[in-house]
Amino acid sequence: METSTVVAKKPGAAYPWIILALLSMGLLISFVDRTSLSSALADKHFVSDFGLTSVDRGWLNSAFFWTYGLMQLPMGWVVDRYGVKWPYTVCFAIWCVATAATGLVTALGALLLMRLLIGATEAVVIPASYRWIGNNFGENHKGFAVGLFAMGGKFGPAIGAPIAAWLIVNYSWKFMFLATGLVGMVWLMPWLFMVKNDFPSREELATAKRKASSVTLKNILSSPVVWGGMINNFCYGYFTFYCMTWMPAYLVEQRGLSLQKSGLFTFFSFAGIALMATFGGWAADRIIARGHNAVTVRKAFVVAGFIGGCTVLLGALTDSLQAALFWNVLSLSILGLATANNLALCKLTLIPKQAIGLTTGVQQLATSLAGGVSASLSGWLLHVSGNYDLPMMVIFVFLLIGATSTVVLLQPKWAPKVSDEAAPSPPVITEGSGIAKTAAH
Incomplete structure (x- = not known):
């Protein structure tokens, strides 16, 4: 496994922290665009315009995730071989236009088509971003780097929910989609100016293809670490995507808040998980830098995050509005301890660098499935039970399943194997040791 202990110095990465900030902002914009529908679905005018039932709302919320999931593997393959800059650029422009076009549709079929298109093009974000982070940050920086990057995914719905609610209340749902889609296009200017191609020459492109091919899909799918990462991503994503897709409606319909107040408390929840994710990644990095084993440290943070998130049930069972809001915010915030460390562990620390894009694409299938299942299953459960x-x-x-998977499956001995025998033996981090050892073939 190709790892390093310092921030890499390579062409195109002269300012890695600035590029990381751009990637985080790109992730933020992607989440604003994908979750803007949630606020619209809590608006009675939007619901009446399309004649939606609770089941319909669940299916609309889930539509994004089906194409998002289907395109994960193709996008991972593309960025492993052709780099990050141009695939990201093209997809970014398409999803922003599709978001803006959502404000112009008048038929349910067209609305569904826009959601499917946004899902397909946003699929590039995670494989491309982790490919770039894996190439430019060493192990003692990965947790903090991933934490900062992940903040974009948490502040996206945190900022997007109240802004979308405000735009809907003061203008209309149509204006909200137009505004959120078009404003995001501004991001492309610094991205195109600052980021260079990952593989600028034909020789480097050929080398990149060879390295990516050294870890086969068969080897990836035979790794318990990959399956553990998929289980973790599903369990983590099920909760977070529920909050993105159903939290505004839950706060309005079951807890009696206004649409604007529901956006405010959605902000508190996702701001909490964003800050905790950054803290968790930074704290784990500092412990690892003192000589403690990276795998053991990150697993401990992941388990703590999953167990802490279980306090969401306390909010569901209480009759007090204040207590419900408290546990709602706290449970998602504590889950942030798992965010950066789970991502670093499953997508970087235990994964050969040459296969980060493909492996991330495989694991993101589970994340996408979580989004689709969470949105649609929650809608059906709401329909049959009458409450949340x-x-x-x-x-x-x-x-609870995610915590168990972390302990049992995420072990270095089960990491994906490099199939190219001509390649040098990769260093691996063994659990229980704070240093890298060379794997024997």
Whole structure:
């Protein structure tokens, strides 16, 4: 496994922290665009315009995730071989236009088509971003780097929910989609100016193809680490995507908040997980830098995050509005301890660098499935039970499964193997030791 202990110095990465900030902002914009529908679905005018039932709302919320999931592997393959800059640029422009076009549709079929298109093009974000981070940051920086990057995914819905609610209340749902889609296009200017191609020459492109091919899809799928990462991503994503897709409606319909106040408390929840994710990544990095084993440290943070997130059930079972809001915010915030460390562990620390894009694409299938299942299953459970208690009980069960998967499956001996025998033996981090050892073939 190709690792390093310092920030890499390579062409195109002269200012890695600035590029990381751009990637985080790109992730933020992607989450604003994908979650803007949630606020619209809590608006009675939007619901009446399309004649939506609770089941319809669940299917609309989930539509994004089906194409998002289907395109993960193709996008991972593309960025492993052709770099990050141009695939990201093209996809970014398409999803921003599709978001803006959502404000112009008048038929349910067209609305569904826009959601499917946004999902397909946003699929590039995670494989491309982790490919870039893996190439430019060493192990003692990965947790903090991933934490900063992940903040974009948390502040996206945190900022997007109240802004979308405000735009809907003061203008209309149509204006909200137009504004959020078009404003995001500004991001492309610094991205095109500052980021160079990952593989600028034909020789480097050929080398990149060879390295990416040294870890086969068969080897990836035979790794318990990859399956553990998929389980973790599903369990983590089930909770977070529930909050992105159903939290505004839950706060309005079951807790009696206004649409604007629901956006405010959605902001508190996602701001909490963003800050905790950054803290968790930074704290784990500092412990690892003192000589403690990277795998053991990150696993401890992941388990703590999953167990802490289980407090969401306390919010579901209380009759007090204040207590419900408290546990709602706290449970998602504590889950942040798992965010950066789970991502670093499953996508970087235990994965050969030459296969980060493909492996991330495979694992993101589970994340996408979590989004689709969470959105649609929660809608069905709401339909049959009449309240949000049962959907939150399902969240509790999945969080416990995620904690168990972390302990059992995420072990260095089960990391994906490099199939190219001509390649040098990769250093691996063994659990229980703070240093890298050479793997024997």
